[in-house]
Amino acid sequence: MTDSFGENIVHLKNLSKEEYESLFKFSEILNSSTHQDSLIEDAIDIVIKVINAERGLFAKYDETKDEFTNVTGRKISSKSITSLDEFSSGILRKVIKEKKPILYHDVQADPNLSQFQSVQIQKIKSVIGVPIYRDGKIWGVIIADSQLNRKEFTEENLTFLNFFSSLVSLALDRIIQYEELEKENRILINQLQAAEEIPEMIGNSSAMRTLSKLVHKVARTDATVLIIGESGTGKELVARAIHKLSKRKDKPFLAQFCGSIPDSLLESELFGYKKGAFTGANSDKIGLLEAAGEGTFFLDEIGDISMALQAKLLRVLENREIIRLGDVNVRKIEARIIAATNKDLHEMTKEGEFREDLFYRLNVFPIKLPPLRERRNDIPMLAKYFVDKLSDRKITIHPHAIKKMETYYWPGNIRQLINVIQRSLILCDSDKLTEEHIILEDQDETKNFNGTLEEFEIFLLKKRLEQFNGNRTLAAKSLGVSVRWVQLKLKEIGEQI
Numbered sequence: 001m002t003d004s005f006g007e008n009i010v011h012l013k014n015l016s017k018e019e020y021e022s023l024f025k026f027s028e029i030l031n032s033s034t035h036q037d038s039l040i041e042d043a044i045d046i047v048i049k050v051i052n053a054e055r056g057l058f059a060k061y062d063e064t065k066d067e068f069t070n071v072t073g074r075k076i077s078s079k080s081i082t083s084l085d086e087f088s089s090g091i092l093r094k095v096i097k098e099k100k101p102i103l104y105h106d107v108q109a110d111p112n113l114s115q116f117q118s119v120q121i122q123k124i125k126s127v128i129g130v131p132i133y134r135d136g137k138i139w140g141v142i143i144a145d146s147q148l149n150r151k152e153f154t155e156e157n158l159t160f161l162n163f164f165s166s167l168v169s170l171a172l173d174r175i176i177q178y179e180e181l182e183k184e185n186r187i188l189i190n191q192l193q194a195a196e197e198i199p200e201m202i203g204n205s206s207a208m209r210t211l212s213k214l215v216h217k218v219a220r221t222d223a224t225v226l227i228i229g230e231s232g233t234g235k236e237l238v239a240r241a242i243h244k245l246s247k248r249k250d251k252p253f254l255a256q257f258c259g260s261i262p263d264s265l266l267e268s269e270l271f272g273y274k275k276g277a278f279t280g281a282n283s284d285k286i287g288l289l290e291a292a293g294e295g296t297f298f299l300d301e302i303g304d305i306s307m308a309l310q311a312k313l314l315r316v317l318e319n320r321e322i323i324r325l326g327d328v329n330v331r332k333i334e335a336r337i338i339a340a341t342n343k344d345l346h347e348m349t350k351e352g353e354f355r356e357d358l359f360y361r362l363n364v365f366p367i368k369l370p371p372l373r374e375r376r377n378d379i380p381m382l383a384k385y386f387v388d389k390l391s392d393r394k395i396t397i398h399p400h401a402i403k404k405m406e407t408y409y410w411p412g413n414i415r416q417l418i419n420v421i422q423r424s425l426i427l428c429d430s431d432k433l434t435e436e437h438i439i440l441e442d443q444d445e446t447k448n449f450n451g452t453l454e455e456f457e458i459f460l461l462k463k464r465l466e467q468f469n470g471n472r473t474l475a476a477k478s479l480g481v482s483v484r485w486v487q488l489k490l491k492e493i494g495e496q497i
């Protein structure tokens, strides 16, 4: 315990009940501050109030650089002061030098102080100042001054300031620790988010990383999600991931495949029915949308749904309610809806095949899954993952086998890759998968091409570049375009081959 603290204790004995109460109030205020800035503001307000000063100033002090930073000041008019020029830095330095509280009744008459230019300019008459310590070093200085009265401040004020500075130091310790923890916490959360992966979802390409971020973000909300992607790209996996990462994770995840199912069957599955609603409806049946409760409901292949059912689904999304077949009671549903399709729903709305209002209701948060051929650099990782998963032997993949897979078009995406790996493992007798084991169904990839014209352009360009070992001149010549066209195209897709 420092000597000054001991001195303060002695002085404390003389304090009245009201003064004790005020001190208690101050310690409460100081302890409620959670950041340095608010502590400083609170401290100055208290000082001004208690010692009845015209102006108060806090200046943070950097001992290693020997300079004042972060100046916060107040005038009685409560106008903020942010520049040291309005006070006397000479007096601040005096506190730093003396390392203890100072009190001057008549600054102008004191030759040591009246020499300071600022004292003259600001016409300072009396001043009181106190250092604030942290870890044995001066962390900042509080001063208050008066331009009116030579005898503005008293010895009691000095005692108060001394004690008060100890309180501020204590609060400061707590706040700095808190701020450090807060910063650490933010860094940890950030790192966690950066490392966020979708459970069971393999891939480290930039497309997959973007996807992962989207999935994590939307999982925290209740928004309806529309997952769009070619067959086998992982739409169901993403839907399950959103559920698993959401607060609904302990509630059911129910799915309904909507493709090529008779309307009446699909309807009764989704909405349920009342006994006697149709022949064979021998008892009431709860629909899946209702059964999902507060969980997630996945409408797979939503693009295949009939116009009549689309109207009913619109009601589900708009009003969150359903009516069982043959029933009159309206029932509320709580489930979060995720839908998926490999069709272009927007295009279907233009053709009048899909309701526009339903499309917009579903398209609240669209997630587009990239086809495997657009993230070929994930293929080695995926291949290894499936080999390890599907085989109980330790099997390595020869680089030529990887190359063969990397250059294939993968119309069936990951599902097809799984099949190819499965087949290769049956064919492989050794501990190494080679090119021969990789049987790709239709090497004439153009036959299976179901992308857009623009995608075909890029596909063909890549093929030709492969064929000519990356020689752009030969590739351009064979395609009947200029080399510049090839260069622009490659730049456009951001790829160097």
Ligand SMILES: Nc1ncnc2c1ncn2[C@@H]1O[C@H](COP(=O)(O)OP(=O)(O)OP(=O)(O)O)[C@@H](O)[C@H]1O
Binding pocket: 200, 201, 202, 203, 229, 230, 231, 232, 233, 234, 235, 236, 237, 238, 342, 414, 415, 418
């Ligand atoms: N990134 C991935 N990492 C690992 N496995 C994946 C990945 N993406 C998809 N899969 C696997 O690929 C298979 C197909 O995925 P999924 O059924 O989710 O695709 P889909 O888009 O719903 O296909 P479809 O349109 O044919 O229904 C599943 O076995 C799934 O686990």
Ligand SMILES: [Mg+2]
Binding pocket: 235, 236, 300
């Ligand atoms: Mg699917």
